């Protein structure tokens with residue numbers, strides 16, 4: 001198995017201006033380059049980095065960005081970025097040069113998607129920053145400034161004629177941006193598994209299922225805090241896999257947030273690196289089953305300890321190799337009894353499954 005890998009030093013230079021508040025001492029910021037840089041470093045130290053096929057990102061140009069974002073939004077972002085920084089929405093602050101870095105991040109996701117669609121590699125992972133799944137057409141949110149995956153998809157569609165695409169978003173937060181952008185698009189299946197009522201607090205319910213022309217093409221799987229391997233596995237079995245099978249996409253994109261890890265400071269879930277690897281295996285097998293290549297775009301993840309291990313386990317899985325490391329001092333997390341599906345979690349997944357069925361997600 002060949003696996004493409006996109007990264008760029010400049011991704012680590014983006015400043016999210018996540019600097020605490022008047023009553024919070026600086027130094028405990030969430031959105032910093034640390035977790036991602038440590039993931040890159042662990043890939044190198046374990047030797048996995050050498051087994052990956054390097055794909056160089058190319059920044060998206062204005063004509064590419066205009067496929068998703070209005071001119072006024074891009075003008076405002078560029079002007080503020082040139083002037084030293086600013087904001088594009090709730091929790092979407094940035095420093096100097098972030099416009100160019102964000103365009104390079106979206107271009108990195110595009111490079112990964114393009115490489116799997118053309119068959120240059122079997123799978124690909126884009127380790128980009130800033131993330132993109134909260135960004136809507138005309139507003140940034142939650143550390144996201146440009147909608148990386150939709151931007152990459154629309155360029156791919158324009159250049160390669162790719163039509164039906166499934167996005168599986170396992171970031172612990174709701175993929176509200178992808179949902180909003182593809183609300184009325186029957187050619188995009190947007191599935192989000194997330195901790196319910198996290199961020200954005202009001203979105204990601206099971207009744208949000210797409211507009212009239214695309215009813216059932218948005219699938220939300222809100223999960224209760226404390227969900228682990230068993231709950232995610234059950235959600236895949238009951239909802240993700242049957243929805244993708246019924247949809248028959250030509251490409252599967254994973255919005256890969258590692259903030260559903262058991263050590264994340266923002267999420268309250270229990271996934272471990274082995275748990276993420278198990279989900280990765282299922283996505284790859286699903287892709288094989290429906291003849292759709294699979295590419296991954298990095299989203300959130302704020303634990304400097306867990307994110308590197310999650311990344312290494314996912315990439316080892318994509319290389320069809322054994323994970324070269326365990327989970328450091330936290331291996332016992334895999335054996336927690338709370339990793340097993342419980343009644344409460346089963347009830348919420350069944351509810352989401354029933355709603356998705358009612359909206360036609362399974363054909």
Ligand SMILES: [Zn+2]
Nearest residue numbers: 171173259300
């Ligand atoms: Zn997140």
